[in-house]
Amino acid sequence: MGMSDETEVKKEAAGTGEEEARVGVFVCDCGSNIQGAVRCADVRDFAADLPGVVSAEEGKWICSVDFLNRMKASVQENNLNRVVVACCTPRTHEKLFRKTVAEAGMNPYQLEFVSTREQVSWVHRTNQDVATDKAKDLVKMGVAKARLLEPGEEIRLPVGQKCLIIGGGAAGLTAAAAVASQGYQVYLVEREKELGGLLNKIGTVAPEGDVAAELKATLVDAVKKYDNVTIFTGAKIENIEGYIGNYKVKVSVDGQETEFGADTIIVATGMAEIDCMGQFLYGEDPNVVTQLQLEGMLKDGAVQGKKKNVVFIQCVNSRNEQRGCCTVGCSVSVKNARAIKQADPDANVYVVYRDMITVKEEYVHLKEVMKEGVNFVRYDVEKPPVVQKADGSLAVKVYDVLLGQEVELPADLVVLTTGFCGPEGVSDLRGLLKVSANADNFYQEQHIKLGPLDFAAAGIYLAGSARNPKPMKDVRDEGYGAAMRASIPMTRGFVEAEGIVAKIDHTNCIECGICSKKCPYGAIKLGGEKGKTPQVIEALCKGCGTCAADCPKECIQIVHFTDEQLMAAVDAALEENPEKKVIAFVCHWCAHGAVDIAGVGRMEYPTPVRIVRVMCSARVAQRFVQHALDKGAAGVLVAGCEFPTCHYITGNYECKDRLEKLRKKLDKKGYDTSKVWEVWLSAAMGPKWVATQKEMVKALGLE
Amino acid sequence: MSEAEKESVLIVGGGIAGITAALNVADYGYKAYLLDDTPSIGGLMARLDKTFPTNDCSICIEAPKMYEVKSHENIEIVANADVRKVEAVDGHFKVRVLKRAIFIDEEKCNACGKCVEKCPVTIPDELDARIGGTRKLISVPFPQAVPNMNYVNILCRTGKMRDKGACVGGCVVDCSQCRECGVAMCVKACRDEGKGAVMLWQKDQWLDLKVKSIIVATGVKTAPLEKGTWGLDVYPNVIDYMNFERTMNSGGPTLGEIVRPSDGHHAHKIAWIQCAGRGEKGLNYCSKVCCMVAAKQTIITKEHDPNVECAVFYNNQTCYGKGFDEFYKKASSLGVRYIVGKPFDVTEDPETHNLTIRYEDESTGEIKEEEFEMLVLSTGLVPNERNERLAKVLKIELDHNGFFKEAEPLSKPLETAVPGIYLAGGATGPIDISESVAQATAAGMKAVSKR
The missing domain is CATH 3.50.50.60 (FAD/NAD(P)-binding domain)
Structure with a gap:
């Protein structure tokens, strides 16, 4: 299909990769930090003689402004097209050096980082000869890889200013007004005939009891004042296809279809009560109602002063095997119990609960209603309450944990505080959006802590109770937040990927579709005549390498981390005395973080390990491990992020799975699989990295 | 733009x-x-x-x-x-x-740590003191700090750490007037490295x-408790939930080993008291996160060593968010004991430094006593x-x-x-x-x- 007409390619700098490699090596002393344990001048002289190297220099602090200028001059004087720096850690300094060589006219992706401080001088302080040899090895690996580095470029995908918002409840309305206020086109699609969502069904909003209708009016007015908002009510989304900057949407209202394009999507489809039919006489007796029904009754004045005995039963259909806490039930019950009691101080109101979850100031409300005479009865999950009907009247029987005895509460009205699920229609929608949701149809956010309003795929954002039930105040916050997430690409006018992306060579491609299926970001679309040819939408690719490692035909490469480049580093490390060395494929994020922490903490560990950095452990193909073993490595270690964290969503899980299969495969082929190790590290786990090195050395007989 | x-x-x-x-x-x-x-x-x-x-x-x-x-x-x-x-x-x-001076040239410092090595004074860490954490008067705030550089404790710079053995402060010349410090070891260490990033004469x-x-x-910050509440700051093995978090952390002073402050031995039986900062004189609100923090801490403790006994005294299980109730259930399924109610008091065996907690068993109404090796107080969050x-x-x-x-x-x-x-x-x-x-x-x- 060809992305060229849609993709604007920003050439960062010159450098074609075709020309002969002219490598410059810069060895840092880091004062006495590296120089103390490693003879840096020897490393420099060693580097100067490596193939492809045209200049090698040593500096006291190569990150100092003086030396950076020196580096730039050297790039120009020696006509360098590759640079290797041997110093601290790429996690803190790679960007600085990339920027520096770019300023000198080199392609920044043709810089390779070697870590002679964190991986050598700070952790092997006792034997200068061994440390110096290791530093040389690392530089040799860096140069071998650098010679093969191709230029990279940042890739941009244009994004326009049209936003589809699905769901016209509080979250969707909030987001719509915030997006529209910037002048962007908003399409607001609501399933019901009327905007407002649950605000139409409830009378007041917990915890303070604000009037729902007033809030709804405020929110609807705030949206309707903009001409750039198109509202569809009673509408159904028939189809969505495409990706950020390029969605095609089809909406139908009463059978009439409308099609439009959108650049971003906000999903704010809210929640619905779980059906209570058949539980606690619900459906059998009209005086057993759900909390939402009670809201309607309170709005109509059908309870106040009319029902003398009201019993709330908490945690119906929640906090059980299927699902967790409904989040809002306690504060809603406190609010409604209070409304009933205040309207009729003689009413007997009981809340039968497991744990009263009243966070922050809600706790004050709880204390107040207790003072006002609402009764609270704690039940045990093993002995749930029972609703009985005798002589036409209802009663709730429950074992009161605090009293230590069973009580019978007469009831004119029983209110079931039931749990929530995603509303009808979410199942279809998640298919159209190609996003995931849990068993209750609450959508899966990109990261539960740091990406609550994003989906894994760029361009789609999430707000309000569509993610999980939450109080109105939080729904409002999230509406604004999701608007911000969607507004960023629309305001910038593009999304951008770093140059480290997947490239497919279709020569041997068998169109099996594995790459597309495995991509956690939906960045590989299948197209072409048969709709099976994989195409990378480079601006959406994050460069994890899952596709490249799992492609059965080895057609996919990751820029800056190609098979050839990585294996060149492995070969360089194993050129001499391979039987004394361990090759470690280490992910750039947490695992490398742990390696760095071991360095910062000056934790001494054995020297055999030679680290080959990859962005994600998912990049490590089975063939890499086998290759290192074939070259005679004493052992191979794969280090990725500690579960469940992964900076590419599930890369470490993919890797672990692959390693298990690899061991079986290698075993069949007659390899010694005890040489293949793995470790999963958090960025704080320097000590575990060290312990692993010690264990490996011992197990592999390298002491 | x-x-x-x-x-x-x-x-x-x-x-x-x-x-x-x-x-x-x-x-x-x-x-x-x-x-x-x-x-x-x-x-x-x-x-x-x-x-x-x-x-x-x-x-x-x-x-x-x-x-x-x-x-x-x-x-x-x-x-x-x-x-x-x-x-x-x-x-x-x-x-x-x-912008208060940190006495470091931000352009030059890259946290190489030579100054820290030479600094003669070790002081208790602000966050980790209770579990034995220390730092030098010049130090990096924490290993992953951004910006990644050292800073000089203001008390040192103003001469107030002199009696603790600080090299700075005895000089008759005001640092802000002098650029040639021959006294401060950190300044010298940095100059010897060729950097000259430590500058005690830096001004606000x-x-x-x-x-x-x-x-x-x-x-927010962890709610402080009055000295002696539940034995805190009187009995060494009573710590707050932030201290315990730091104890679990590989980057903390115990390198992630769950050990007792009194003797550095692994704790085999640990209790948590929830809502430890609530009450008449304490906080009048629920701090929202402590129940899940305790669930997390017990789960991690069990991951370190499944044989460690964990008991949590709580009032209401605040598991109000996505996946929270499941998390609490996970803790329970690992054998964490959840006991409803707030204990009466805590006493210490002065020899073993073990702690005895008195509480009422809600199911029987019986008053019970139970000994633990360590006690963690979920004190809540304050502004x-x-x-x-x-x-x-x-x-x-x-x-x-x-x-x-x-x-x-x-x-x-x-x-x-x-x-x-x-x-x-x-x-x-x-x-x-x-x-x-x-x-x-x-x-x-x-x-x-x-x-």
Whole structure:
């Protein structure tokens, strides 16, 4: 299909990769930090003689402004097209050096980082000869890889200013007004005939009891004042296809279809009560109602002063095997119990609960209603309450944990505080959006802590109770937040990927579709005549390498981390005395973080390990491990992020799975699989990295 | 927008809320000043071990954001600074910021640590003192600090650590007048390295900013307890839940070993008291996160060693968020005992330093006594102590608990009574990380929107 007409390619700098490699090596002393344990001048002289190297220099602090200028001059004087720096850690300094060589006219992706401080001088302080040899090895690996580095470029995908918002409840309305206020086109699609969502069904909003209708009016007015908002009510989304900057949407209202394009999507489809039919006489007796029904009754004045005995039963259909806490039930019950009691101080109101979850100031409300005479009865999950009907009247029987005895509460009205699920229609929608949701149809956010309003795929954002039930105040916050997430690409006018992306060579491609299926970001679309040819939408690719490692035909490469480049580093490390060395494929994020922490903490560990950095452990193909073993490595270690964290969503899980299969495969082929190790590290786990090195050395007989 | 006309937002507080707000407004195209009153951004989250309910390693997910802040062309970190004066002029704010000296040349220091090696004085760490954590008078705030550089303890620089053995302070010449320190070992160590980054003569700096909006993200802190409450600071093996978090952390003073402060031995039986800071004289609100923190801490403890007995005394199980109840169930399924009710008191065996807790068994009404090797107090969360001063400077209100007040939480969430000043995260009250992130993103939207 060809992305060229849609993709604007920003050439960062010159450098074609075709020309002969002219490598410059810069060895840092880091004062006495590296120089103390490693003879840096020897490393420099060693580097100067490596193939492809045209200049090698040593500096006291190569990150100092003086030396950076020196580096730039050297790039120009020696006509360098590759640079290797041997110093601290790429996690803190790679960007600085990339920027520096770019300023000198080199392609920044043709810089390779070697870590002679964190991986050598700070952790092997006792034997200068061994440390110096290791530093040389690392530089040799860096140069071998650098010679093969191709230029990279940042890739941009244009994004326009049209936003589809699905769901016209509080979250969707909030987001719509915030997006529209910037002048962007908003399409607001609501399933019901009327905007407002649950605000139409409830009378007041917990915890303070604000009037729902007033809030709804405020929110609807705030949206309707903009001409750039198109509202569809009673509408159904028939189809969505495409990706950020390029969605095609089809909406139908009463059978009439409308099609439009959108650049971003906000999903704010809210929640619905779980059906209570058949539980606690619900459906059998009209005086057993759900909390939402009670809201309607309170709005109509059908309870106040009319029902003398009201019993709330908490945690119906929640906090059980299927699902967790409904989040809002306690504060809603406190609010409604209070409304009933205040309207009729003689009413007997009981809340039968497991744990009263009243966070922050809600706790004050709880204390107040207790003072006002609402009764609270704690039940045990093993002995749930029972609703009985005798002589036409209802009663709730429950074992009161605090009293230590069973009580019978007469009831004119029983209110079931039931749990929530995603509303009808979410199942279809998640298919159209190609996003995931849990068993209750609450959508899966990109990261539960740091990406609550994003989906894994760029361009789609999430707000309000569509993610999980939450109080109105939080729904409002999230509406604004999701608007911000969607507004960023629309305001910038593009999304951008770093140059480290997947490239497919279709020569041997068998169109099996594995790459597309495995991509956690939906960045590989299948197209072409048969709709099976994989195409990378480079601006959406994050460069994890899952596709490249799992492609059965080895057609996919990751820029800056190609098979050839990585294996060149492995070969360089194993050129001499391979039987004394361990090759470690280490992910750039947490695992490398742990390696760095071991360095910062000056934790001494054995020297055999030679680290080959990859962005994600998912990049490590089975063939890499086998290759290192074939070259005679004493052992191979794969280090990725500690579960469940992964900076590419599930890369470490993919890797672990692959390693298990690899061991079986290698075993069949007659390899010694005890040489293949793995470790999963958090960025704080320097000590575990060290312990692993010690264990490996011992197990592999390298002491 | 050209650089000259680029609008700016000031974000006060560099924890996860401030970081999120800064990244969002900066990606949107605004300039963000991210101010923190300590020498590093990162806030509380940078010091946690894990995050509930997935047990993601906290610094693993936060550090990449911190680096992103550092390298973002639209963000300027203003560390170790306070907002001193704010004036609203023509829809903007003129802000005076005091950037307190850290006695380090930020351009030159790269935290190589040579000065730290040479510093003669070790002091208790502010956060980790109770579990044996120490630092030098010159040190990096924590290993992943951003900006990554050392800072000199102000007490040392002003000569107040002289009696503890500090080399600085006995000199007759005022540092600010002298550039040739022959006394300070840190200055010498850095010069010997060829850097000259330690400069005890560095002065405080005043910065003047003009910003369109201000986001207040000052966060929360662990609630302190009066000495002796539940034996805290009297019995060595009674610690608070932040101390325990640091004990679990590989980056903490015990390198992640769950050991007792009294003897450094692994603890085999540990109790948690929830709502330890609530009560007549204590907090009058639920701090929202402590139940899940305890669930997390017991699960991690069990992961370290399944044979460690864990018991949690609690009132109501606050498992109000996505995956939270499941997390609590996971703790229970691992054998963590949950006991309803608040204990009466705690006493210590002076020889073993074990702790005896007296409590009522709710199911039988019987008074029981049980011995534990370590006790963790979930004390709750309180506002940052600088809120009061900041509220005065910004002319906005605090609520009766000392958190910042949203003027109209439902109709104008995250807004204060002053147009253009917004709130996010723990500044508004106890909150978890994901809510902080959502709020910070929302506050970012408001900060860049027309008003």
